Amino acid sequence: MAGNTGTYLIRGASILGGEPADLLIRDGVIAETGTGLSAGDATVIDAAGLVALPGMVDVHTHLREPGREDAETVETGTRAAALGGYTAVHAMANSTPVADTAGVVEQVYTLGRTAGWVDVRPVGAVTVGLAGEQLAELGAMADSRARVRMFSDDGICVHDPVLMRRALEYVKAFDGVVAQHAQEPRLTAGAQMNEGEVSAVLGLTGWPAVAEESIIARDVLLAQHVGSRLHVCHVSTAGSVDIIRWAKERGIDVTAEVTPHHLLLTDDLVRSYDPVFKVNPPLRTDADVQALRAGLADGTIDVVGTDHAPHPSEHKECEWAQAAMGMTGLETALSVVQHTMIETGLMGWADFARVTSTTPARIGRLGDQGRPLEAGEPANVILVDPAARWTVDPYRMATMGRNSPFKGRELPGKVVATFFKGHPTVLDGELNTPYPYAAAPAGAA
């Protein structure tokens, strides 16, 4: 339990979009809830009109450090996360060196604590160097100070079925999960965009839906066979939603994630040849977008993961085929999900909390994240102004990446405050100060 994080009385926030109530935050926890709580020595935050939600948990973030500090650092990426309403992020393993040893995951974990903006939970690589040939020391990463529970070769598919089977089996020893980047490599050699009507016209090599769906189908069957837990990263096609729905109906322990960009954008945008729209898996069709929204609403898809992927500008200011794949997402995720899921009537704010906080924390086995907004719980809380509207300007973001596909769009919803372990990392929509780990008692998590 941390101390010295101050006392805050959040006055009149709509709890998960429901009835207004007060939240008293003290010493890192929600000390009291109710109405008309007395302020005492607390700093009072008038939250009338604001929605209180559990701090968001991203299951899929690329922080780029170590190795590509020209693209993002743990410091800049986690500032972006805090501004976006996150109190925890899972840092993907495709850094340089790859996070495939206890040493690297501990380095990333330590960088996260030094930054102090959110919980940084390193994801361990499944295979050494993401090479898909030999299992990395998953147990050592699990036992390290970083306590890794999620393993992924994200960016590359664990396509060897035997290796995937072994990974799924092995992580059972420490309650781990394999997060699969589902992409059949032979079907996607040189792929540039979704294969369909638009790729036919543009003359860009297609990335067919079947390359994702065939891997997901194989993996859910493997997970069933060995009795393991599988997580599917960035589901992008209607067919994948169907397969995951089928697997869940059979009781297979699979969870799935969708990115904000796949909930909103389609491959029609590629007609501009602007590489800001180049991402892997690629933007799909409107039918896919609608199926993903329906899947998220009905629980087939469990969580929203940003796949935040910052790139230096020179990797996007070039020919489409030369450009890097990926989009930033931490500072727009809440707004895009509000726009696509809440304003469409598909979900309420309680559902939002489930798909952005509660379930992601459960998948990553983060005990103190994604908790109910109740007395005694860790004070990872955000306040959102759902009535705000803003125009996306990548040059005003905290991330170093300027590659936001939402540039110039007007979106709803703004994070007003983020409390991380009871400390306000964001206040009045601006970065405040990081969590004072040094001031906290020794052993504070």
Added chain:
Amino acid sequence: MKHLLSTQDLSRSNTISILDTAEEMAAVGDREVKKLPALRGRTVVNLFFEDSTRTRISFEAAAKRLSADVINFAAKGSSVSKGESLKDTAQTLSAMGADAVVIRHWASGAPHRLAATDWIDAAVINAGDGTHEHPTQALLDAFTMRRHWARLSGTGSEGADLKGMRVAIAGDVLHSRVARSNVWLLRTLGAEVTLVAPPTLLPIGVEKWPCKVSYNLDDTLAQGVDAVMMLRVQGERMNASFFPSTREYSRRWGFDDNRLRALDRLGMKDTIIMHPGPMNRGLEISAAAADSPRSTVLAQVRNGVSVRMAALYLLLSGDTREPAQPVLATAGTAQTKESN
């Protein structure tokens, strides 16, 4: 029209303007002195990221006949091969005062990037981008077909379109920028297009294109065609399992001697055989077909210069709404000047 990037966004009237202007340019090519002063003092850069001697010299001849200064920038052996980006190359050319950039690039969409960004303010002409488009090739093909179609109907080419003409385009449609540009342009001009290819060499989504699709060249010929365009097929596609062998490809989808005879047998005496070059004789087209009186291969090359002159002229002289008048005037002036 500031750029020429694709035939998909060319209107019918713009297309016919370009073709009519090309007729004017062709007339210049028939003269003893094949030069107009229209683009004197303007700089045209041929920016080639992919080898294509034929297209490059065609553009070079076109620009020179219009008196433009021509700079050839081949990416191989240049700063580009040392890692210079398209952006830096474009800004360099801009700083040197290029008025038009003729770009050939292996990456689909590269000309669109040049046109859409603020890297360079020149007119951009797509001289073939990846497997996307090759608009001047389609324009020269349409020019060639229009002359043929007009001659058959006993009328002049000027102002005419290709209404009712039946065109078969056969070969590797999947990887062909020529096929794409032709499908859009020929549709705009009113021709009826049938694509003929093995199913592996047709893109997913082709069923939405404004044309018919066939897997059988003999059936397509039997139903009647006025022009058959054979696309180059690369033997190495065989290694990627697009077809089992070059011989099987040639038997089923090549324009061989049997199919040449079939045109005679079916009474299609006026059907022309086209090829954008370079040809693989014996693979997609037999030597007899390539050299037959039906072949328009060399006329296509000749017409390419006229069409590219028209494109350069229209883009660099600005107004595309009434292109015929200034060309006529310029041509007249030129003739006077050159004869002095």
